[in-house]
Amino acid sequence: MKARTLRKAVVVAGAAYVVRNAMRLRVRRSPLWPMPALEEPTSGRPRARALNLLVTRHEQIADGVVQLRLEGRDLPTWRPGAHLDLVLPSGLVRQYSLCGDPEDTSSYTVATRLIAADEGGRGGSREVHEQVREGTEVEVRGPRNRFPLDAEAPAYVFxxxxxxxxxxxPMLREAAARGADWKLLYGGRSRASMPFVEDVAKLADEAAGRVTVVAEDEDGRPDLAAALADTVPGTAVYCCGPEGLMAAVEAVLPEHCTLHSERFAPRNSAEGNGPFEVELRRSGKIVDVPADTTVLAAVRSEMPAIPYSCEQGFCGTCQQRVVEGEIEHRDELLTDAERADSMLICVSRARGERLVLDL
Known part of the structure; x- marks a missing residue:
C-alpha cells in the first residue's frame, strides 16, 4: 500500500511539474547551443555517456570557420537543435551544435568559428582550428537538446x-521535409564569413521567397521587423547568433509569436543577483562574491589552480560539494541527486547570504 501511495504521489508531482512549465513566458531561452523542461528536464537525467570518435574531416568552410566530421559506430540519434560536449586534447570542454544529418548514426558534424581573445575567446576554438586534425581521436558527450524544434507550431521564422x-x-531541413510554413533570415558580416551559404542557397532554390541572406558589408543590417511581419498567431521564432541580434529580435517580436533562442555564451548580466560570502571549509578562507562575479571567479582569487572549463554550466569540470547553505542552481547538467549537495560554481549561486564549500 505504501508503494502504491508513493507511485501515485510521484505521478501527481510530475503532472504538476508539466503544468508549471507549460505556463512559462512566451520567450524561451537556452544558454547554448544548448532542452525545455517539457521534453527533457534540466535535471534528474543520467549523464550522457562519453564516446571516443575519430576526426575524419577538418576543413575550412568560411572565413574563420572550420567544420569537423567525427566518425564512430551506432551513434545515438539526435533531433535538430542538439549539441555535443567536445573534450579537446588539452582537456578543455566546449559545446558545439550538430549541423549534419540526424539520421546518420556513423558520424556527427559540427562547426566552430575562431574567436579571438579580444572577442572573449578562451582558447577552445583556437585549439579546434589549430591542433585538432584529421586522425585525432576526441571524446564527446551527448547529444543533448535544449533548443528543440516545436513540432506543433503552425509556422516558423528562423x-x-x-x-x-x-x-x-537541421531545423530548416526538417521544416522543409514536413512541408511546414517557414522562412529564414540569415545575416553575417560578409558572405565569405557565413558558413553553409551554399546549403541555404539550395533551400532557397527549392523554396522561392522563403530565404533572405543579408551580408552586412553589401546590404547593411537585416530588417528584422520585416522578417517577422505577416506572421500567424503561434508562430515559433528560432534565433541563434550574437547577443545583439537576439536582443533586437526580442525587441520587435510580435505578441502572437513565441521566441526560442540559443546562446553560445551566458548573458553578461548581474540582474537579480545579490552578493554573498563563500567559506572554503578545508582551507578556512572566506571569499566575498559580489553580484557581478561568479563563485568560480571569487574562489580562483584564493585558489588559482581550481579546475574549470566551459564556464557555462555544461561540462561539470567545476563541480564542488556544498557543506552548508542553500543553492540557486543555474547549470544545465547536474542530476537532482547531485544537486542535493553539490553545485557548478561557474554559474550557480547562493540563495541566501552564505555557502560553505568542501574546499
Missing part, C-alpha cells in the same frame, strides 16, 4: 547570425 546558423540548418 533568424540566424553567422555561426548561429549551425543549429538552425
Amino acid at each position: 533568424v540566424a547570425g553567422g555561426i548561429g546558423v549551425t543549429p538552425i540548418l
Whole structure:
C-alpha cells in the first residue's frame, strides 16, 4: 500500500511539474547551443555517456570557420537543435551544435568559428582550428537538446547570425521535409564569413521567397521587423547568433509569436543577483562574491589552480560539494541527486547570504 501511495504521489508531482512549465513566458531561452523542461528536464537525467570518435574531416568552410566530421559506430540519434560536449586534447570542454544529418548514426558534424581573445575567446576554438586534425581521436558527450524544434507550431521564422546558423540548418531541413510554413533570415558580416551559404542557397532554390541572406558589408543590417511581419498567431521564432541580434529580435517580436533562442555564451548580466560570502571549509578562507562575479571567479582569487572549463554550466569540470547553505542552481547538467549537495560554481549561486564549500 505504501508503494502504491508513493507511485501515485510521484505521478501527481510530475503532472504538476508539466503544468508549471507549460505556463512559462512566451520567450524561451537556452544558454547554448544548448532542452525545455517539457521534453527533457534540466535535471534528474543520467549523464550522457562519453564516446571516443575519430576526426575524419577538418576543413575550412568560411572565413574563420572550420567544420569537423567525427566518425564512430551506432551513434545515438539526435533531433535538430542538439549539441555535443567536445573534450579537446588539452582537456578543455566546449559545446558545439550538430549541423549534419540526424539520421546518420556513423558520424556527427559540427562547426566552430575562431574567436579571438579580444572577442572573449578562451582558447577552445583556437585549439579546434589549430591542433585538432584529421586522425585525432576526441571524446564527446551527448547529444543533448535544449533548443528543440516545436513540432506543433503552425509556422516558423528562423533568424540566424553567422555561426548561429549551425543549429538552425537541421531545423530548416526538417521544416522543409514536413512541408511546414517557414522562412529564414540569415545575416553575417560578409558572405565569405557565413558558413553553409551554399546549403541555404539550395533551400532557397527549392523554396522561392522563403530565404533572405543579408551580408552586412553589401546590404547593411537585416530588417528584422520585416522578417517577422505577416506572421500567424503561434508562430515559433528560432534565433541563434550574437547577443545583439537576439536582443533586437526580442525587441520587435510580435505578441502572437513565441521566441526560442540559443546562446553560445551566458548573458553578461548581474540582474537579480545579490552578493554573498563563500567559506572554503578545508582551507578556512572566506571569499566575498559580489553580484557581478561568479563563485568560480571569487574562489580562483584564493585558489588559482581550481579546475574549470566551459564556464557555462555544461561540462561539470567545476563541480564542488556544498557543506552548508542553500543553492540557486543555474547549470544545465547536474542530476537532482547531485544537486542535493553539490553545485557548478561557474554559474550557480547562493540563495541566501552564505555557502560553505568542501574546499
